[in-house]
Amino acid sequence: MELLKERIRKDGKIKAGNVLKMDSFLNHQMDIALFGEIGKEFRKRFENETITKILTIEASGIGIACIVAQYFNVPVVFAKKNKTKNIAGETYTSRVESFTSGRVYDIIVSKEFLKSEDRVLIIDDFLANGSALQGLVKLVTAAGATLVGAGIVIEKGFQPGGDLIRKSGIRVESLAIVDEMNEETGIIKFR
Amino acid sequence: MELLKERIRKDGKIKAGNVLKMDSFLNHQMDIALFGEIGKEFRKRFENETITKILTIEASGIGIACIVAQYFNVPVVFAKKNKTKNIAGETYTSRVESFTSGRVYDIIVSKEFLKSEDRVLIIDDFLANGSALQGLVKLVTAAGATLVGAGIVIEKGFQPGGDLIRKSGIRVESLAIVDEMNEETGIIKFR
Numbered sequence: 225m226e227l228l229k230e231r232i233r234k235d236g237k238i239k240a241g242n243v244l245k246m247d248s249f250l251n252h253q254m255d256i257a258l259f260g261e262i263g264k265e266f267r268k269r270f271e272n273e274t275i276t277k278i279l280t281i282e283a284s285g286i287g288i289a290c291i292v293a294q295y296f297n298v299p300v301v302f303a304k305k306n307k308t309k310n311i312a313g314e315t316y317t318s319r320v321e322s323f324t325s326g327r328v329y330d331i332i333v334s335k336e337f338l339k340s341e342d343r344v345l346i347i348d349d350f351l352a353n354g355s356a357l358q359g360l361v362k363l364v365t366a367a368g369a370t371l372v373g374a375g376i377v378i379e380k381g382f383q384p385g386g387d388l389i390r391k392s393g394i395r396v397e398s399l400a401i402v403d404e405m406n407e408e409t410g411i412i413k414f415r
Numbered sequence: 416m417e418l419l420k421e422r423i424r425k426d427g428k429i430k431a432g433n434v435l436k437m438d439s440f441l442n443h444q445m446d447i448a449l450f451g452e453i454g455k456e457f458r459k460r461f462e463n464e465t466i467t468k469i470l471t472i473e474a475s476g477i478g479i480a481c482i483v484a485q486y487f488n489v490p491v492v493f494a495k496k497n498k499t500k501n502i503a504g505e506t507y508t509s510r511v512e513s514f515t516s517g518r519v520y521d522i523i524v525s526k527e528f529l530k531s532e533d534r535v536l537i538i539d540d541f542l543a544n545g546s547a548l549q550g551l552v553k554l555v556t557a558a559g560a561t562l563v564g565a566g567i568v569i570e571k572g573f574q575p576g577g578d579l580i581r582k583s584g585i586r587v588e589s590l591a592i593v594d595e596m597n598e599e600t601g602i603i604k605f606r
Contacts, residue, residue, distance in 0.1 A: 248528070252492065252524075252525055252528060253491070253492045253527075254481060254484075254490060254491045254492070254493070255490055256481055256485055282473065282474035283474040283493070283495070286474060286477040286481075287477045287481040289478070290445060290447055290450065290477075290478040290481050291481055293445075293447045294447055294451070297448070299445060299447060300447060300478065301444045301445070302474065305474075333443075334443055334444075336439070336444075337438075337439070337443060337444040
């Protein structure tokens with residue numbers, strides 16, 4: 225998606241430790257007009273698919289998932305990272321290790337909102353080592369739902385997540401795949 | 416907002432400890448079409464105001480804020496609850512105590528995304544004791560930005576947050592104010 229790649233080149237910041245900072249438009253401040261274009265692009269890529277639900281994970285996946293959902297006319301469910309008073313009843317759980325924070329945590333979704341008849345599209349902002357995406361896939365599997373695929377805004381192609389998950393037979397559509405980035409020169413190479 | 420009140424009556428669940436569970440359409444599964452109607456309503460209520468930015472807090476405020484932002488053509492910034500590798504540089508910080516989880520935590524926003532020239536509309540899903548909203552107000556004040564007001568989806572009118580914040584001179588627009596709810600009968604009374 226050319227518009228997105230241009231934006232990454234313009235506003236993305238490469239930080240030590242393979243961190244790609246997109247917080248001026250993607251995951252702290254959010255450019256809603258750009259999210260609209262992202263929604264249209266995912267609709268195009270999954271246009272022949274029947275989808276009944278979009279699944280994402282808090283926090284930075286939620287905004288994109290909600291805007292994207294408008295193009296599919298389906299509800300969004302977000303997996304939660306912390307159990308609160310407000311989640312009671314039966315849940316599906318899986319374990320995730322965050323690349324960004326290094327933390328290991330459980331993600332949960334209420335059984336009420338993920339059913340065996342659902343056809344699920346997973347939406348997330350980043351794909352790096354793939355742990356969050358694999359955790360979401362496990363929730364879909366646990367529910368006996370059909371996973372149609374995953375739509376990712378930015379994939380770090382030099383980390384193993386995307387390849388691993390594609391090899392397991394899951395359709396992953398990433399709108400921008402960064403194959404190389406150089407902290408010193410600031411140069412980003414896309415696949 | 417009648418459509419919202421009907422939905423709360425139909426799908427809201429009253430739980431012990433004054434917890435009002437809206438997770439089938441508001442803060443776990445999200446009804447994006449309803450969020451669109453919420454966006455139109457906030458646009459109407461703040462129609463004569465110049466707004467340059469919407470501020471919310473992770474996680475459940477993000478989805479609503481993003482859909483609402485489409486009606487104002489402005490970016491959304493969400494305050495973060497946990498400091499990660501991805502937030503570097505200068506931040507504004509304030510302290511929040513969650514009614515739902517009982518936790519006390521800091522919320523932060525990068526100084527880069529909240530400027531003195533901004534005219535800010537705060538959007539959140541719930542207002543109860545008002546701690547999250549007061550935390551967001553402090554971030555706006557710290558930035559020297561102008562606070563236009565706060566748009567809340569559901570206010571628990573029997574908890575002190577809304578009245579306290581209105582008395583401090585802040586415009587708070589709540590789309591549904593629950594004045595009474597009865598766990599045993601399931602009856603919800605709106606203001």
